[in-house]
Amino acid sequence: MHRFFVPPEDLQGNRVTFSPEQAHQLRQVLRMQSGERVVVLDNSGWEYETVLVINGKQVTGELVAKRPSPGEPAIHLTLYQSLLRREKFEWVLQKCTEIGVSCIVPVITRRTLARETAVKPAKLTRWQKIVTEAAEQSRRGRIPQISPPQSLAAAMSHAVATTDLTLIPWEAARGTTIRDVLINRQIQSVALFIGPEGGFDTDEVENGRRLGIIPVTLGPRILRAETAALVASTLI
Structure with missing residues (x-):
């Protein structure tokens, strides 16, 4: 069944009202009819099987079943991704949403090559649309949160203070893999x-190490920044 995230306020009792954009997609793109079923999600981790009611351009639905969404991972993963060029960063947003990342924080590092580090409202809206569509497609129960860009120093301090474990894949790391760090640990x-196209500066990694961040290796090959984000997230 097709899946649609809606704001919680659009769920009233056992009824849901779809936005004009969603109504257009249901009627004109998917060619769905009254009585057909879709899945509605309110970004809480629950999903609702819904029977469509189409009345002209307005589309509502009757909620007939509620169940936990099975697409959420057990570990809450926050990806601190150095800002990349537009197409690469948006690819990371899409693919890391599909594999279960819970939160994405753009980070500004010493070697960040992205021309614009300030996020304008239009760009944030575009990013949010990308992760929402990816979450619907991949049967997620929650949409990843996208935070405003942070400096690397601020991001590292926040990560160490708010998560059970903080890792930094680095091409100069030797021996310790993500599997080595995770084994026998009970973490939530x-x-x-993940660094930029040119990688992390040695001083940046050492600053993180002093805070308790663990450098890890992703293997003997040098991966592109966007590939490293996907590989490392999958391993967790």
């Missing part, structure tokens, strides 16, 4: 730092 949250 992980923070993961």
